[in-house]
Amino acid sequence: MPLASEPVPTIESMYRQKDGRVLIEIKLTSVIQLFNSFDPAPFYEKELDSEAEGYIVDTVQDFPAKTKFMIHIFLPPAIAASEEAKKIIPAIHNHFQYRMLVTERKFRAKFRFGRFSLIVGLSFLAIALVASQIVASMNSSSIALQLISYALLIIGWVAMWQPVTTLLYELWPIIRLKRIYERISTMEIEILPLIA
Structure with a gap:
């Protein structure tokens, strides 16, 4: 010490x-x-x-x-x-x-996947929200229907996990590595x- x-x-x-x-x-x-x-x-x-x-x-x-x-x-x-x-x-x-070009290609592929998964996630979330509202309006006193309504909400938001992870967290390490390769080159x- x-x-x-x-x-x-x-x-x-x-x-x-x-x-x-x-x-x-x-x-x-x-x-x-x-x-x-x-x-x-x-x-x-x-x-x-x-x-x-x-x-x-x-x-x-x-x-x-x-x-x-x-x-x-x-x-x-x-x-x-x-x-x-x-x-x-x-x-x-x-x-x-070459490493920089490969990393750039990987970034573009990951970004395309992120955009696609965002469209799918938002679409699924919209459907889940509408379905949840429909189920909730059927019989507000039914516990089973309330559970289904909440479950649909949760499933809709879970569908957003992948696009959020990809676009907010997985792209930055790739960008950083590309910049490092570019500097070394x-x-x-x-x-x-x-x-x-």
């Missing part, structure tokens, strides 16, 4: 910075180590390794939205200056541009020699 006089460490203090930008540093022994080994495409078109992608995305998510970043890829000196190493920069940018990347 830290003493009262000790400063509390912040997330910023755990990362090095350069020119006011937080450095996302990745140390590799080879270029191919950065990519998914099961992807049959040429390495500069391959998907990033899931751990490398997760590390970059998690780092960006840990910081406020206005934080600026730079990615440093460290490779052994003999590899860092190679033509193969130079292709890492467009490969990372392309990977995250334009980040400055430097390939540097790994000094032992």
Whole structure:
């Protein structure tokens, strides 16, 4: 437990910075180590390794939205200056541009589903409200009819659960992830020699 006089460490203090930008540093022994080994495409078109992608995305998510970043890829000196190493920069940018497009497509599909479920939910709610009023007006002293009337009201509002959940809560994480992918897809990347 830290003493009262000790400063509390912040997330910023755990990362090095350069020119006011937080450095996302990745140390590799080879270029191919950065990519998914099961992807049959040429390495500069391959998907990033899931751990490398997760590390970059998690780092960006840990910081406020206005934080600026730079990615440093460290490779052994003999590899860092190679033509193969130079292709890492467009490969990372392309990977995250693709992720951004996939996430945007997912957002559009989820939004369409939300609109459709809202129309269905509102229609069902209107029918349930009308049915509830009809049942309630039949015999106001009948407990069974009152229960049916209340049940119809409850069922009508329950039908709104899915559209409300989709449109109010499920879309925002997708938008946030899309923005993160977009930021990473334009980040400055430097390939540097790994000094032992």
